[in-house]
Amino acid sequence: MASVEPRQSVAIVGTGMAGLITAWIVRNDSRARFDVEVFEKQKTLSLDSASLTVSNLSGDKQRVDLPMRAFASGFYDNLKRMYDYFGIEYGKQKFIFPFSIVENETEPGRSPKIHTSFIHSSHTHQFPPLRPQGSTWLTWLIEALYLGICYLWIVSCSIIIKPKEANGSRPSETFRQYAARIHLPQYFVKNYYLPIMSAVTTCPHNALLDFPAIDIVDYQAKTFGNSHYTVIGGVSKVQDKLSKGLNVHYSSAAIRVENVGAKVQLTWKNDITGLTESKLFDHVIMAVTPDVVRAIFPPLRSASLVGGIRSEPGLPSPERIHLCSNSSSTEFTHEHLSSVIITTSPILPIDPSKIEHTVFFTRTLRTPLSRKVTKEIFDPKTSGDFGDSKQWRNGDGNIWLVGSWCWDGMVLLEGCIASALRVAEELDIEVPWAL
Structure with missing residues (x-):
């Protein structure tokens, strides 16, 4: 026996x-x-x-994930295999990212002004990109060409110029050090790269600059060109x-x-x-x-x-993600298809009468x-x-x-x-x- x-x-x-x-x-x-x-x-x-259950425009109940749980192929391979095993339904999701800057935020007597400099469609599903309201064709074209060159540069560098690992008493390279070493333009880092990565990590800009560079470069390399997904329901x-x-x-x-x-x-x-x-x-x-x-x-x-602590056929149309930044952080605002607006790390005050649900979570x-x-x-x-x-x-x-x-x-x-x-x-x- x-x-x-x-x-x-x-x-x-x-x-x-x-x-x-x-x-x-x-x-x-x-x-x-x-x-x-x-x-x-x-x-x-x-x-x-x-998370929160809300009624959409048709009156149907819908669960809204807080925070949003989007994931991408290439980086989340273990997660995708687990979902497949359990029969968890997920679908490709397209996003539209308007990049905005808060101006006059700290000037007494002046209302903050929000300026949108560029609108990006995830994986260029909408080409040519949308032109921000108030932007001329010339300034928009110059901005688009500039961003294309900068993005191509950092992608190329992430493949050719690897971040420095720890060696003896020297710690591994931070993203701040890596960006300086590959001469990544500060305008691009401040107004575009930090906001999009802050949306992924939900952390302030300075904290992100102090991340190990290998973390960010590895994530970028694995998700480059891959689709994003969200769990249905x-x-x-x-x-x-x-x-x-x-x-x-x-x-x-x-x-x-x-x-x-x-x-x-x-x-x-x-x-x-x-x-x-x-x-x-x-x-x-x-x-x-x-x-x-x-x-x-x-x-x-x-x-x-x-x-520190701190879409496939039949799926909905692209969801808008607004990235609004000041000098230290990025406010991540998601226009959910249920008609709810989800804001993470708000920079500007929100009218209390408009707040349906508030939660706090720890970010490692x-x-x-x-x-x-x-x-x-x-x-x-x-x-x-x-x-x-x-x-x-x-x-x-x-x-x-x-x-x-x-x-x-x-x-x-x-x-x-x-x-x-x-x-x-x-x-x-x-x-x-x-x-």
Whole structure:
């Protein structure tokens, strides 16, 4: 008679994309070796918790993703394979990007003025491009030629001139340094490149300039010329698939993760009862942001994990994305097809009577230092330490990290899937859609 492997207990902290997909993978182990419990500090699962249900112009209910969850071929390959496995419907989405600048923003007694300098159609689906109102044919043509040359230059440089990697005591090159080294014009960087990348990363311009250059160049190279997609019906469809039958402890905020003998003790506070509870598990997987990891997991308390917090036929017509910038950040405004206007990082005040729903979310930023520390945690071939504390590697003591920031790349949904697949490999779990 074949021996039956003993079952192991697994706690997963967090129910974003990383937490839910990791929970699904572990629960569906082909050898049925794991009992999974999930802990969520909110009263609902967090992947879709910021989204909003609205009625469109026809009166039909529609789920609006907050933030928008567009993804592109080339970079999001693991995400696309997962969606295909679960039968998640997604379609090509065309976007129109008006680039605007806020003028007179800080001048007393003068109302801010918004000037649109160029309108870009994603993957040039509309050619020639739309001409901004108030722009002459000559100025528009000069701007279009200038942008074409600059974009061709940075694409060529990303292939030929690679960003400098860390070497000894020298950290990896920032995008600010890389842009200067390849002589990328400041006008193009400030008014076009930073706004479009800020829309992708939802972070301020200075923070983006301090990102590792390799992150931005790699993202650009992989998405160049590829289509963008959105999930039909929103990520609530994904959440429903991944969470079916899941054992979730809601209103349970993790406050400490530590090894106790051969086990891992998770301590959490129940916001409903007000009680603090603890339980021993064989494995604990933390699917939370770096600031939470540092707060609940002592071995990484001193680690510099972050740089800062902060269409196919039959599908709708192109959606408009307005990128309005000042000297420090870009306001990302999405004209959703449901007739809702979604604004991220607003620069100018919004009439409170026009606000239907407001949410706040944490954005994990990257720097060369946080990239170095992340590589030390997840890459066993990378040497380093965290100051006075003993170096901890992902999986030590059967404690794991997953999330959008838990890989060497842009902090986006693909990192959630890649880090979950890493845990699956370490636990010897076969993932049906993985290559």
